[in-house]
Amino acid sequence: MPSHEIERKFLLQTLPVTAPLAPPIAIQQGYVCIDAEGTAVRLRTKGAQAFLTVKRGQGLVREEGEIELTVDQFEHL
Numbered sequence: 001m002p003s004h005e006i007e008r009k010f011l012l013q014t015l016p017v018t019a020p021l022a023p024p025i026a027i028q029q030g031y032v033c034i035d036a037e038g039t040a041v042r043l044r045t046k047g048a049q050a051f052l053t054v055k056r057g058q059g060l061v062r063e064e065g066e067i068e069l070t071v072d073q074f075e076h077l
Helices: 071-076
Strands: 003-006 027-033 040-046 049-056 061-069
Touching: 040 071, 049 071, 061 071
Parallel strands: none
Antiparallel strands: 003 061, 027 040, 040 049, 049 061
């Protein structure tokens, strides 16, 4: 069953003093637009993990399905 993504963006002037510092994680990603109705495929690596995500719809709330890939599958695609 697909989940839904709610697009929200926030711009901070500074980090809160109480925010813990997390180690950085390298992210690579790319999108392929499939049709005019807003269907798109995203390939992303996040550290040692890789994902393929299909997004459908337009606007602030979109249907989303995601599967985890191996790094070899990601590199092949």
